[in-house]
Amino acid sequence: MNCRNAIQQISGYLDGNLDDDLKRTLEVHLNGCHHCKAVFDTTRKTVDLYCDGKLFQLPGTVRDRLHDALRAKWGTGSK
Amino acid sequence: MANFPDAGLVKDESVLVTEAKAGHYEAFEELVNRYEKKIYRLGLNLTGNPEDAEDMLQETFLKAFEHLPTFREDSRFYTWIVRIAINQGLMKLRKRRSSKEVQLDDASNDDGDVIPREFADWRPNPEQEMERTELEAILQNAARSLPMTFRTVFLLRDVEGLSTEETAEMLNLSEGAVKARLFRARLRLREELSKTLKIKKDS
Numbered sequence: 001m002n003c004r005n006a007i008q009q010i011s012g013y014l015d016g017n018l019d020d021d022l023k024r025t026l027e028v029h030l031n032g033c034h035h036c037k038a039v040f041d042t043t044r045k046t047v048d049l050y051c052d053g054k055l056f057q058l059p060g061t062v063r064d065r066l067h068d069a070l071r072a073k074w075g076t077g078s079k
Numbered sequence: 080m081a082n083f084p085d086a087g088l089v090k091d092e093s094v095l096v097t098e099a100k101a102g103h104y105e106a107f108e109e110l111v112n113r114y115e116k117k118i119y120r121l122g123l124n125l126t127g128n129p130e131d132a133e134d135m136l137q138e139t140f141l142k143a144f145e146h147l148p149t150f151r152e153d154s155r156f157y158t159w160i161v162r163i164a165i166n167q168g169l170m171k172l173r174k175r176r177s178s179k180e181v182q183l184d185d186a187s188n189d190d191g192d193v194i195p196r197e198f199a200d201w202r203p204n205p206e207q208e209m210e211r212t213e214l215e216a217i218l219q220n221a222a223r224s225l226p227m228t229f230r231t232v233f234l235l236r237d238v239e240g241l242s243t244e245e246t247a248e249m250l251n252l253s254e255g256a257v258k259a260r261l262f263r264a265r266l267r268l269r270e271e272l273s274k275t276l277k278i279k280k281d282s
Contacts (some may be wrong), residue, residue, distance in 0.1 A: 003259070006177070007193070007195060007266075008192075008262075009264075010265075010266075011261060011264075011265055013176070014265075019096075034198070035195075035198040036136035037199050038198050038199065038209075039195045039198065039226070039269070040200050041201075041273075042197075042200070042269050042273060042276075043265050043266065043269045044266060045139050045201060046268050046269045046272055047237045047265065049205070049206065049218060049272070050233075050234075050237065050238050051122065051237070052206055052216060053240055054206065054211070055120075055206070055211060055214065055218070055258060056116075056120040056123050056124070056215060057116070057165075058115055058116045058119045058120075062119065062129075062133050062136070063115060065112070065133070065137070066115060066133075066136055066137055067111070069109070069137050069141060070107075070108070070111065070140055070141065070144060071104070073141055073144055073145075073175075074104050074107070074144065
């Protein structure tokens with residue numbers, strides 16, 4: 001497997017969609033190719049960062065305004 | 080699908096939907112509580128600014144409330160909410176920018192190979208080393224650099240956890256197109272983030 005083919009399989013590998021043979025071939029390549037290993041690791045890190053629950057918190061004021069608007073629409077007023 | 084009795088304090092989503100449809104505000108509020116953070120995050124990464132994200136958040140749940148009686152429960156409630164949110168977000172972007180910029184097929188001619196240019200390792204834990212707001216700005220800017228179709232596919236699949244099938248149906252794309260765009264989106268984001276997160280040899 002060359003680098004070009006390895007890169008093409010990175011997304012499928014991340015999703016666990018590769019068959020066993022292809023997965024093994026890719027892993028052999030990644031173990032021997034620092035560039036492709038770095039691309040793979042940083043691609044996985046990219047996804048992890050966007051999913052990090054500590055980032056992009058909902059501010060309390062924004063949440064309050066949302067719930068005020070919903071209560072007003074529902075017509076119940078505050079509990 | 081089997082209906083299991085309510086286990087403990089966490090109510091099943093379908094029970095909450097039924098109760099909300101019957102007019103119980105607390106049930107609707109519980110559904111909002113479960114998903115408001117995720118919808119806000121989706122808004123930030125889709126639109127790139129907090130005002131639009133807040134508008135999108137409010138419009139999404141107000142619309143959900145309005146259309147709740149017509150929700151047929153043939154999809155997960157969350158998938159239904161995300162669909163509303165994406166539509167609201169895209170509408171907002173179309174109003175703000177030229178419509179050309181937010182066409183969902185804006186990457187249809189972009190089928191070339193993605194060739195990585197950055198091969199450096201990243202700092203191992205940028206989420207611990209950097210200010211939260213700084214890292215959020217970097218992530219938002221990178222997301223905004225993507226064509227809209229790549230951005231929506233990435234956010235729906237990788238961040239919101241929708242399946243390829245759900246994403247394809249929601250964006251009116253084939254499953255193959257979703258997979259191809261997800262691949263390109265991931266590599267492009269990685270390339271963009273590498274500019275700031277890589278370990279610089281000369282530092």
